[in-house]
Amino acid sequence: MSYARDVEIRIGIVNTARELVIQTTQSTPELETAIATALADDKGTLRLEDEKGHIFVVASRTLAFVEIGEEKSRKVGFAP
16 A cells, blocks of 8 residues: 655745745655756746645746655654
8 A cells, every 4th residue: 555645845936035835745756857847948837736736836937946855754653
């Protein structure tokens, strides 16, 4: 049985103090491809969907950084 892992994405936007944080079940390779495609075109957009179905669209020219972090599975029990 395979479980979907949550991936947290932090997006920094130029001239904005706050980061955009999104939780998604998309795979890391899918996200890397979407980011690379968006950054290849200065007039492109980065389109991401979170785990609740909300869609976020950010103009690629306004991206300061994109950080992808996969949540590690947590151990259950008393073992170290």
